[in-house]
Structure formats: C-alpha cells, structure tokens
Amino acid sequence: MIFTSDNAAGIAPELLAAIAKASEGAAPAYGADPWSERVEALVRELFEAPEARVFLVATGTAANALALASLCPPWSAIYGHERSHIERDECGAPEFYSGAKLTLIGGDQARISPEGLRARIRIGTSGGVHQVGNGALSISQATELGSLYSLEDLRTLTTIAHEAGMGVHMDGTRFANALARTGASPAEMSWRAGADILCLGATKNGAMAAEAVILFDPARAEEFERRRKRGGHLFSKMRFVAAQMEAWLTDGLWLRLASHANGMAERLAEGLRARGVPVLNELGANILFAEITYGLHRRLTAAGARYYIEPPSQSETGPEHAPLTIRLVCSHETTEAEVDALLRAFGGG
C-alpha cells in the first residue's frame, strides 16, 4: 500500500524493453543518436509544432531550472505559486540556474490568481533598477495539489505574462495526467494556451528518468544546450533517455499510463467519500489530499499504508481526534487491489 508518490513506482515494461533494445550496438553520444532525433520528430507531431526543439534531461528539477534560466535574466523575477514545486521542492535549483528571484503568488488550489499576478507585475514595473524586473511566469499543469487550470485560465495568465514582456514556463511533471483527465490536445494545453517552454515529465509516469524540455521557440535552443551541458545534464549515452521517451510517446502509452493512475485516484476518492473522509482537492490528476485524524493515521500506518503528511511542517504526532492532512498518490502501477486494501484499512465503507 505505497501511496507516497508516483516516483515510488518502477519502470513501465515498454520503456524497460526500449532501454534494452537501444543497448544493442554502438551509437553516437551526447544526443547525436537516432533515438533523440526520433523523439524530437514525435514531439513535433504530437504537439503540432514543427519548429519546436526538444532537449532531454533526467530529472524534473533540471528541466524546470534550465527552462526558467533560458526564459529570463538574473536581474528579474520568476512568478510562481506559493505551493509550486519550484518553490517547495527543488532546494533553490531554479534560482541557482537562472540567478533570478522566485517571487510568490497565492491562489486557490495551488493555481496562480490573475489578480495576484497583475499586482506583482505592477511592483516589478514600478521599482526601476531597484527591484528585479518582470522575468518569467511559471505555471504547473497539473498543480502540486493535483488540480488543473482550465484552458481559459491558462490563456488568461499567459496573456498577462506576455503583455508584460515575460515568457511562460509550464511545469508539466504531470502534464500527461492533465491531458488524460481533460481530453485536451497536447497543443491546446501547451503552446496554444501560451506556454513558451513545456517541461514534459515521464519519470513520474512510467519512465526510469526522462524529461523532455520542449522549446516552442527554436531561437532559445542554443542557449538551452549550453546551459544543459554546463549544468552537467547532457548524458553521454543519451540514447537511453531518448529510448524511454520514444517508447512513452509511442502509440499513446503516455496517456494510457496517466489515465490508469488518474483512474486509481478516482476510485480511491470515491471510496474515501463513501466512508465520509473529506477529500480536500479537485481531482485533476493522480493526487489526492484527505483530512484524517491522528488516530486514523496511526492505524493506517500500522496496517502498512505509506503516504506523506502534507505539508511536512505539520506535527507528525497529535491527539487521537485532531485533524491531519495527508497526500495519497497513485501511479501507473497502482492496482485496484491496492486501492481497495487501503480503503479497507480506512475502515467503514
């Protein structure tokens, strides 16, 4: 009953097979291999973006940090949500790579509010050289709380950003989950909605370690390549990252894996609601936040359930009936049996 994170799961069999197959024989290093070339072609086709450039890295933190560094100068602000991954979980990597200042905006369900964004842009504009300027907007789709922006939400925010002269970064660690949930096309949810760079994550959805940074504006490619190398993120045997990404994007596997994870989260949510356990978030992807008591927490843990309390700054122990917020994440490997076992551990039902 492992619901800690979708990165606790293994590698999807199709990707494992692709790695093994790619290992047959020699191949050019550093991305000059046929797998990398095919991945770029695949992404261009799937995203209806024939000019896009695609660069692979192996962690989401590297993808986000490098993308942001390519969008804004060191003397500028990156506007992101208070509960974004770039703020909470990357140990300052976006600032390290970009030199820019992560500036936080609030908003319901981890979604940036347009008013909040406009207010911060006014501050960035009015301060002259005394204040960092408007640099880039960073949006997560799905968000860290598992919610989604509507396509209209996205366009509203990206229009504000573009009008202020900023580029838009989309953290798409769970972009496939968002697509699977909404049925939107990849293009609709990315560049047509105003994203300039999309970090498309496969690692949390079946890969071993593979993230595609999609530059919809090819003019940013040269800078990005230099930054990637300089950050130590250019793999010599890049074909093995590319082979994962190719298999993942082929024949809709990415969406099937995401759809499965989403479905397991829905099954869990329904079961929890049926047991009267409050589900706190909109279910946009494969992540679920629930409010339980410390007493139940102890019983779940004793029964072998694994998950995180969120935020981790909550006290880890508390009185029997005191409320505690927990996060439950389903993956491409989560089974109905596991979900049902967890629900039984919650009791009732």
Next chain:
Amino acid sequence: MIFTSDNAAGIAPELLAAIAKASEGAAPAYGADPWSERVEALVRELFEAPEARVFLVATGTAANALALASLCPPWSAIYGHERSHIERDECGAPEFYSGAKLTLIGGDQARISPEGLRARIRIGTSGGVHQVGNGALSISQATELGSLYSLEDLRTLTTIAHEAGMGVHMDGTRFANALARTGASPAEMSWRAGADILCLGATKNGAMAAEAVILFDPARAEEFERRRKRGGHLFSKMRFVAAQMEAWLTDGLWLRLASHANGMAERLAEGLRARGVPVLNELGANILFAEITYGLHRRLTAAGARYYIEPPSQSETGPEHAPLTIRLVCSHETTEAEVDALLRAFGGG
C-alpha cells in the same frame, strides 16, 4: 522642500573636512591605512566589542549583500520582512552575493513577527534536501517603515534564529536614528540583542558614501574580505571612506546628526496631526508615512514639495478625494524652515 530621501542630502561639513585632510600626502592603499585602523578601534570602543572586525564599503546594498553572504550557504533561506530593503530595493543583490533564497515573513509595521519566523523555520527544517535549509535572519533597525524593534523584540527574534542554528544580520542603514530615538547603547542594540553582523550606515546620515560592516565574530573576517574584493567593493583609496567614518563616529557626531533628522520628522508629524493628516507609522526614526488625497498631492507637488508615493506600485494619479500614501523623509540637513514651509503647503493648521 525635498523630502524624498535622506540620501538627497549633501555631506556633513565635518566629513567633507575629513576627506580633504586625508588627501594630504600618500597613504597605503586597500585599507592598510591609519584611518581604517582608527575606525576599527573606534567601533570596538563604541560598541564595547574589542574583538569585532570592521570592514568598510560604500553602499548599503553592498554592505547587506556581503554580510548575508558571509552568514549562510547558497542552499539556505534568508528570512526577511516582506517590506525590507533587501527584498524591495536591492535588485536581488543579496541573492546574487549569497546564492541563498530570500524568504519573506510578514508582521506589523515592517517588523518580523516571531510566529511568522517560527512557522518558516519549521518549513525549512521539515523539507530535507528538497528545500533550502535555515540560513540567516535579517532584521532592519530602524525598519523600512521607520518603526523600531524594542530590545526585547530583538532578543526574541535573535534567540529563535540562534536556536535554529542561524546567524543574524542587522540592516542598520538608520541604526544611528534608532539609537538617537531610544537612548540605547550601540552594544545593547546590536550584539547584546543578538546581532552577529551589523551593517552600520553613514551614507543616509551625513556621509558621502560610507558603510561599516561590523563582524562581532572575527572568525568571519577572512571570508568577508575575500568576498568584498571579489565583489569589486575594496576601494584602493580606502582612506577616504575611512576618514568619513572616523569623523562621523567621533565626538558623537553620528548621533547628533541622527537626532536632528529625527527631530525634524517629529516636528513634521506634529504639524500634520494638527492639520488632521493621518500619520500611518510609529515614529522610530526620520521617516514618516502619511495618507493624503490625490487632490492634496497635486497641490503639494505644484507648491514644490518632493517626496515618494509608497509603495510606488500605487497609481500615480487618482480622483481628487481618493487616498494616497506618501513617504516623507527628513535628513541631517532638513531645516525647521523647510518643515514649516511644507506644513504650510498642506494648508490649514
């Protein structure tokens, strides 16, 4: 009627004379001069800190940024107030020099609230390597809103910081004003209240360009010196910065200049209150915030009054009776006549 800032003022005559006198004859460069030596001795005596090391720079931004860089590693958080100078007015210099992440805390009158600090420290502690750790606490005395921390306030905050393993930086751009207002001793308001590094500013209080960074722990000196040089802040003709600082600290001049500026702000505040103009801040130093109407603003400007609207992200124009917040700053050069002229421009009284 210049009330824009205390940095619109000139050089106090004593400091100008000291610069001229220091120019007679050759002297060793880069701080190996007798003026620099005497400044260190003076600071040690005035602050009752015989081991302290004192380094001079020429801007407050350099002082703050270098001090913070010496207190914490790049993978940590600097906790500061939302309305602090390091956040609002230094274009990311603290982050540039330290590599650390400026993390904001709220609190009334630009004073960091102990609860807010504790809450952020819990987040910094709970995140493991995924989050920047607890790095340093930055306190401004006086604050950017012209208010003061009591000595007890300071001890409460610095104790929290020290218990979390953090060093404490005090931005003392207007430290002399705070001393003059409260009568506390330099030692009481700095290291005895828990400050590890004090950036003691003279520029806004009579100097041409002179700031002393006081390291109460001499072990930080070597790193600081290297950082200063590497930042381009080691003056070759350092004697001229030192000569200003020496004159400023001699025979209580620093406190007399500050006391004058504070007194002018009080006179102004009394006059405004007498005219029914709301003064918004506690008067801890030489800065005053007032709420006026846009109509009055236009009349004051037409009459030759100069000041900033604050925050500058407010709209610069508005309806006759709509409220506008303005900032008025007095300096060591402000005269009673100027204050009274401004009050007359406000009308009434």
Next chain:
Amino acid sequence: MIFTSDNAAGIAPELLAAIAKASEGAAPAYGADPWSERVEALVRELFEAPEARVFLVATGTAANALALASLCPPWSAIYGHERSHIERDECGAPEFYSGAKLTLIGGDQARISPEGLRARIRIGTSGGVHQVGNGALSISQATELGSLYSLEDLRTLTTIAHEAGMGVHMDGTRFANALARTGASPAEMSWRAGADILCLGATKNGAMAAEAVILFDPARAEEFERRRKRGGHLFSKMRFVAAQMEAWLTDGLWLRLASHANGMAERLAEGLRARGVPVLNELGANILFAEITYGLHRRLTAAGARYYIEPPSQSETGPEHAPLTIRLVCSHETTEAEVDALLRAFGGG
C-alpha cells in the same frame, strides 16, 4: 569500427539485468532505497574506507563539478591540467558549481608537474585578497591522454596540495582502467594516495549512466547532498542508478570490463606499431593517440572507421602527407574482430 569513445558503447548485460530486476515493485525515492544503501556498503568495503560516504549521480561532469564545489570556496583556485576534462570538455561546469577559478598547470602526458603546481601555489599565496587563494587540486587518473600517475606521483602532488591547505579531487572517469592496468588496490590509488574525493565513473565502462562520488571525509556529506539536489542531480528513482553501480562493483565486474577495454587498446597499439604508425601516448588505459597522415585519415574514414581528431581544433582536412593526430578509444564492447578490422584498414601489417 567505432573507436570514437567508450561512451559510444551500450550497457553491460549484468547492469541491464540489474535495472530490470530493480524495477519489480515500489521503492522509496531519492536514494532512501536498499540499492543505494548496498552501494555505499560495497564501496566502503572495496575501498577499505568504513566511514566514506557515497553519492550517486548520472554524468561525469556532474560528479566532478559537485565534488570540486564541495572542496573549495568561490574565491579560490582549482588547479588542474591544461588538458584535463574539467578544462576542455565540461563547458565551465566546475566553475558554475564551485564559483572557483580553474587555473591551469602544464606537464607531460597530461600529468600535472609538481614544479608547476608549486609555482602556482606561490602565486596563490602571495596575492593576498587581490588574487584567488589556493582552493583545490584536481587530478585525473587515468588522464585525458590515457596515461597514468604512479602511486608515488600521486602522493607527491597530494602532499603539496595538503600542505597548502587544499583538498584533492580525483577525476576517476577511467579509474577502473587504471586499477586494471596497474593491479593497485582501490584504496592505494585513492585515499591512501591522498585523494579526498574520488569521482568513480561507471558510464564509460559498461553503465547506462552511473557515477559514484566517494567522500573519504564524511564531514563533507551534508553540503554535498544539498548541492546535488540544488543542481538537479538527485534522481527520484535513484534505485536504478544504484542498481547499475551495485552490479558493476559486484564480483569484480568493473575490473573485468576495464581490463577487456585496456586489452583491446593494447592489441590495437601493437598492431599499429607493427605497421609503423606512431603511438603517441603511454598506454595507461583504453585510449590511444596515433599520428597518421590526412591521406590515411580519408581512407580510414571511407572504410568506415570512426574516431576523433584530437585536439578538435586541428584542421579537419589537409594535404595527403601532412600529419594528423587521432584518438582511438576501446570499450568493454570492443571485439578483437573490430580491432583487427581497423588494423586491416590501416593497411600493411
């Protein structure tokens, strides 16, 4: 006939199997998995270093840059050879991570000369704050030219470094090849010879992407972990990097793979010498430099041989009989048949 680099080879079957096996079931993320634990235990045993801490990353550039950053402050010099990988092939990553200044030293066969090192240390010592101080020494074993330092050479250099207060980084991208060539023990060639941090590379010797950074002084561990995360080099599914490293280090596989690659390079060298082709370097590992004519180069290329000219700043075309230096690298996958085919393409023999 691919002799471009050992990173053109695939994954050794044992490592591929280990990745597949590690994918069975869920596991804790970010290195809190049993594979990572076992790798640390294995390294400690093999290197007779029970206190060492071991951190995994996926590229050699990341390993080197993070290791160097942990050894020296930003205002210091990293002393390395003019033809080292950190100077020539990492696009400034060591400087990006450390902030330090890569300062070059000459010496035969890409080995740092003790005299050169001493001379640079004198400069670093004499400059006061005007010059970067002595930061760290970086040694490659084997070197970029495929040569080796003797154990005595290493001790001489590391003693000079330690006496100047510097830590020692060993770039061990081809450390296994050096061990296999000399029969020295891992401990003898690393910490007993004065290395403080060893970057032990598996990627060029059978792995998909796996490098172990071995900190012989565990006090550096906390900083290293933070830097790794902040650089985006902490894998969520770390078990797959660890599984490669575990398989590689188990039952001497690393040395067998290295020994094979070394043997192929020897076979090639013998064949070249027999054909009168000058081999330019000492054969310490699996790399060979040869001098050929542009005419021969064209015939080899036409015959399907692949290799790099070195340095790449040489003209890529030239007169029939003009000399050209080329680099030939054998890998764990190179076969006798391939070597013999290449030799036939050279003609004669």
Next chain:
Amino acid sequence: MIFTSDNAAGIAPELLAAIAKASEGAAPAYGADPWSERVEALVRELFEAPEARVFLVATGTAANALALASLCPPWSAIYGHERSHIERDECGAPEFYSGAKLTLIGGDQARISPEGLRARIRIGTSGGVHQVGNGALSISQATELGSLYSLEDLRTLTTIAHEAGMGVHMDGTRFANALARTGASPAEMSWRAGADILCLGATKNGAMAAEAVILFDPARAEEFERRRKRGGHLFSKMRFVAAQMEAWLTDGLWLRLASHANGMAERLAEGLRARGVPVLNELGANILFAEITYGLHRRLTAAGARYYIEPPSQSETGPEHAPLTIRLVCSHETTEAEVDALLRAFGGG
C-alpha cells in the same frame, strides 16, 4: 619616496573642490542628478560618440567585471592576457559577475598576441557545447606592464574578436596615460580602434574613487544598469562620483595629470639607465619595471623607498647579488624632488 602605486596618491585639488561644491544643497539620488548628466555629455563630446551611454562606479574592479558581464554569456570565454589585471588582481570578480571563464593568452610586454588569440578562438569554436564558446576579448591600454598597443595592434585584435562574434572590453585604468603618451584622440584609441566598452579610470589619476564605464553601443545600457545595482555599485549620492569625473574631464585636466605622471616615470627611467640599472619595460605610461639586486633592494628600503616586487610570488629575500624585479609607479602627485631622491638612493649617477 612612495612608488608603490598611483593609488597611494591623494585627490587632485580640482576634484576635491568639485566634491565640496556638489555638496551644497539637495540633489536627486542614484544618478538622476545634473552632474551625472553633464558627465555623459562630456564623454560623448570628448569621445565623439553622441550615442554612448556612460555609467559611473567607484572601483576599477567593478567597472571591468560589470563591463565583461554585459559583453558575454556565462557559457563563454573571456580572452585576456596572462598578466592582465582581471586575471591577477581582481580575486575572480570578472568570473563572479559574468559567470564566464577567463581564458589566458600570452604575448610580449603583457600585450595579447594575435596568433595566440586566433589559436584560442579555434579551440572555442571547435568544442561544440563541450567547451565554453567565444565570449569577449579584454584588452588593457595601457597594459599591466606599462606598455602600449599601437592603434594598429588594437585594430588587428579587435577585428579578430569581432569576426569571431565577440565584443571587446578595454580596461582603461591608465587610458589617460596612454593618450598623454601617444597624442591619439580618445575616439581613435577606443571605439575607432574597435573597443565596444571602455572602462575609463580616474581613481589612479587624481580621483578619490571614480570610474566611467562607456558603452559605445547604447543597447547594452539597460542590462548594465541592472547589473550595477544588483552588484551594489549604484551610489545613492552618485553626484559625488559624477562631480569628480566632471572636474577630471574638464579643460583637459585628466591629460595634464596623466602627462605629469608619465613625465616623472620618464625622468626616473632616464636616471636609472644613466646608473646602469636595467629598465625592463617599454615606457608607455607611468609604470616602470627595473631589475636590481637583493642587496640594492635592502639599501633602497632602508633609505625609505617604497615599491612592490613584481610578481609578488618572487622570494622577498635573496643573496646580495641575486637579481630581483621591482615595479615603480609615479602618480599625479609625484615630484621631481621625489624622483631625484630615489635616484640618489640608487647611488652612482
């Protein structure tokens, strides 16, 4: 008998008077003052560059580091001479500000050789993303050894740089001395000779602390201003830096001061040659290198002469007749009497 450096001298009376005069009354801060405006106008006129933008800072290190940062991205190389100030005397400031890699080139008399530059550019071009690209060329006029580039030398180097897509930085710490020596016009020796940014130093030639960074391409201005603030180099009371620069540039004072210093160095050189003391450098400015014995060094020191041994990595003591290289610098304040006193201390004559 102070011949250590031109920065051991005081402030020229005209500049001191300008500071005092500028202190009368209030003025806008941060460079929005009339002095700053007049300086820009003066520079534009003197340099026949009506579009140039001029920014003031207070140290040469800040000027050079900020200028270089504005010319090249972090993943590139700055080409400079092995004995340049940016390499030897700025503790890594150029790298800190730019993120770029200082890459050294040799050449006689501290002048970069065109062949050396071309060779490095070939390396920068051939390495792809594995190597830092060609970033910027940095030339010192006069050089650190007191020699000069001819206008033709300058054009040769800057043409090579421009053809490789690089901008050109000119370190003009002693640019006035070079003008005074050669009679070239400011335009001829700067932008007409291919410089894109000139750091024009007044500090070593009569100022207290004033350096003008002249951007011949105004498009770089916005970035420069942000970088200056972010580095802590924007003075609040900027008028006092500007007032120095204005006085210095007015009525040819800068050239008169430089001419005096140059003349004193010539007088000293003639005296030394007459005494058989070898003068090692071309006399392009106010710096002179001489070879003496350790015995003479001890006698000169005992007689009160002050100067530096150069390079400082030379042993500070040695046998009576062993040779030692020393550096002697004359300033705007050096008198004939001082020069003659020093010559007498040399004996003979």
